[in-house]
Amino acid sequence: MDPPRPETLAEAEHLRRKAVLVHCPELDALTGHVRSFGLVLTERQDERLPQRLDAVRPDNLPDRRTRAAGIDPGRDAVVAGLTLAWNPGVVEGRVNRIKMRKRQMFGRAGLPPLRKRVLLA
Structure with missing residues (x-):
């Protein structure tokens, strides 16, 4: 508020x-x-x-x-x-979301499940 x-x-x-x-x-x-x-x-x-x-x-x-x-x-x-009328906000949002998923998957099965999770999200 x-x-x-x-x-x-x-x-x-x-x-x-x-x-x-x-x-x-x-x-x-x-x-x-x-x-x-x-x-x-x-x-x-x-x-x-x-x-x-x-x-x-x-x-x-x-x-x-x-x-x-x-x-x-x-x-x-x-x-x-x-x-300027444009900004990198959309890209930064995607990068932050991918980093969050990477942190959630830390120490687990590796890159293939992380890749699948990022692409399907």
């Missing part, structure tokens, strides 16, 4: 959320970063990706800085994922 969006909260919940964010600036900064990355991803705003990655670095959020540094080497691939 997805958490409620801030704009759908009741007045009391909205005030409680605001009080928590006032007392924890790191959480407030994290909330802003997550929302902006969400907009970049959902609205496919590839031109804003470098700005979002650079905005994370000055804050005291080591996890977000590490994530941004991890995206930097593959930035072209991320931009392609945001701009």
